[in-house]
Amino acid sequence: MIIGHEKIRSRLDGLIERPEIAATFLFSGPEGVGKMLLAREWAKKILCLGGNCNQKPCESCRIFHAETQNHPDLIILSTSSEGQSGSRRSLKEEEESSTIKIDKARAFMVELSNAPLVSNRRVAIVDSAHLLTTQAANSLLKTLEEPPPATMIVLVTHLPDHLPQTIRSRCLNVSFAPLSLPEFKAVLEQIGLKTEMAPEDLYHLASGAPGQAESQCLPSRTRSLEASKRLFSAIKKPATSLFSELSVMLEDPDEDFFLNSLERYLLDLYRQEGKDPENRPFTIDPIKREMLHDKLLEIRTMSAYNIHRAMNAEEVLLEFREIFGA
Numbered sequence: 303m304i305i306g307h308e309k310i311r312s313r314l315d316g317l318i319e320r321p322e323i324a325a326t327f328l329f330s331g332p333e334g335v336g337k338m339l340l341a342r343e344w345a346k347k348i349l350c351l352g353g354n355c356n357q358k359p360c361e362s363c364r365i366f367h368a369e370t371q372n373h374p375d376l377i378i379l380s381t382s383s384e385g386q387s388g389s390r391r392s393l394k395e396e397e398e399s400s401t402i403k404i405d406k407a408r409a410f411m412v413e414l415s416n417a418p419l420v421s422n423r424r425v426a427i428v429d430s431a432h433l434l435t436t437q438a439a440n441s442l443l444k445t446l447e448e449p450p451p452a453t454m455i456v457l458v459t460h461l462p463d464h465l466p467q468t469i470r471s472r473c474l475n476v477s478f479a480p481l482s483l484p485e486f487k488a489v490l491e492q493i494g495l496k497t498e499m500a501p502e503d504l505y506h507l508a509s510g511a512p513g514q515a516e517s518q519c520l521p522s523r524t525r526s527l528e529a530s531k532r533l534f535s536a537i538k539k540p541a542t543s544l545f546s547e548l549s550v551m552l553e554d555p556d557e558d559f560f561l562n563s564l565e566r567y568l569l570d571l572y573r574q575e576g577k578d579p580e581n582r583p584f585t586i587d588p589i590k591r592e593m594l595h596d597k598l599l600e601i602r603t604m605s606a607y608n609i610h611r612a613m614n615a616e617e618v619l620l621e622f623r624e625i626f627g628a
């Protein structure tokens with residue numbers, strides 16, 4: 303069962319009632335928020351031949367593979383990386399497989415020109431559409447502007463600005479917002495993600511997108527989140543508590559803990575930028591944040607030259623004193 307995005311789903315469901323429609327949609331929104339999941343759910347509904355499919359599935363719903371969600375009338379265009387993982391690839395090959403090239407786009411269009419096999423309609427999804435090469439994108443223009451009869455095309459991307467304007471102007475926009483906190487929690491429960499991190503913290507770090515949750519709750523992340531939170535609260539207090547917090551981090555036996563935590567701290571600050579100020583767990587003056595960023599880059603460079611961290615500690619603390627005006 304899909305959780306959230308109620309408005310989008312009811313708008314899309316409304317379109318199913320009109321079988322004459324053939325159009326191209328652009329699903330955009332945060333990575334991991336559920337765009338692809340919803341595109342597949344919608345495809346299943348579009349391809350359904352009608353009837354009470356929960357009780358007794360129609361021919362199309364029966365064929366729709368529960369796990370892989372494959373269906374002969376659901377055509378997916380994506381990068382070629384799938385099926386090749388595990389084998390060692392050169393950098394060039396990695397780069398090649400991370401784009402959608404013109405030959406794949408052409409094959410996709412050929413498939414689209416055939417009549418549906420099971421259903422009365424067909425659905426085509428371009429996953430991570432921002433990975434289309436310029437050539438591939440150009441080759442698709444005409445098809446996107448005027449999809450074949452009874453065909454719905456969905457472009458899915460978290461980076462819509464990376465798509466050429468010529469493509470974007472041919473699509474009907476569907477923009478996905480982050481899930482609400484209760485929805486986010488419900489998805490975590492559904493997928494069985496266990497973490498020691500507070501759901502509220504995870505929600506902010508994953509930008510309300512469950513697909514980003516897992517990478518945010520690795521043990522190292524949890525530990526540096528704790529350090530970040532202590533830093534955030536220390537920054538609001540007199541400078542002495544900030545310095546003691548930093549000294550504790552400097553004494554950590556993990557060589558990179560200090561730098562990694564500071565880096566996470568900055569990244570967290572950047573993540574907060576677009577958010578409604580009321581719901582930001584932390585805020586900091588952008589100028590100070592930039593200064594902190596520059597300082598961090600400097601420290602990174604110094605450690606690359608094997609200058610001992612402890613020797614820099616005093617200097618770092620002095621810099622912080624300056625940045626945070628204490």
Ligand SMILES: [Zn+2]
Nearest residue numbers: 350355360363
């Ligand atoms: Zn059905």
